[in-house]
Amino acid sequence: MMGVGIVALAGIVVRNGILLVEFTDLLREQGMPTREAIVEAGKTRMPPVLLTASATILGLIPLAFGLNIDFASLLPTGNPKFFLGGDSVAFWGPRSWTMIFGLSFATFLTLILVPVMYLSSEKLKEKTASIGARISGKTANTRP
Numbered sequence: 001m002m003g004v005g006i007v008a009l010a011g012i013v014v015r016n017g018i019l020l021v022e023f024t025d026l027l028r029e030q031g032m033p034t035r036e037a038i039v040e041a042g043k044t045r046m047p048p049v050l051l052t053a054s055a056t057i058l059g060l061i062p063l064a065f066g067l068n069i070d071f072a073s074l075l076p077t078g079n080p081k082f083f084l085g086g087d088s089v090a091f092w093g094p095r096s097w098t099m100i101f102g103l104s105f106a107t108f109l110t111l112i113l114v115p116v117m118y119l120s121s122e123k124l125k126e127k128t129a130s131i132g133a134r135i136s137g138k139t140a141n142t143r144p
Helices: 002-029 034-065 071-077 087-142
Strands: none
Touching: 002 034, 002 087, 034 087
16 A cells, blocks of 8 residues: 555646746746746745645545444444554555655655756756857857
8 A cells, every 4th residue: 555655646746836936937927037937836836735745644544543443332322442553554644654754755855856956857958048149159260
């Protein structure tokens, strides 16, 4: 089940990263400078990313610890008979722990590393464009 947890984790993380980059591109199309667009996109997208991560993590904690409820005794007696452990934790525990720790780390990467890499790639594009312009300018001057 750990593999299923990794796939589910990848879906959440990729979606958050795509939304962050897409919103940054939208702000840049509206004429905002790159650095300001990255900061604004990070401020705007941070609450949804943190809420998604925290809700998922908090929802998986009972599953990770193996919190069980006896529903058969809940209806007739009204006593849910909570207990920890059991067969379900052996099956669902690895998936839950994978998603809890992976999502904690990936949220940091989404909010910090994605904007840094976006800014780095834009600066690299500007440098290569200026070098290309200089090279093409030099070759244009040397032609007869």
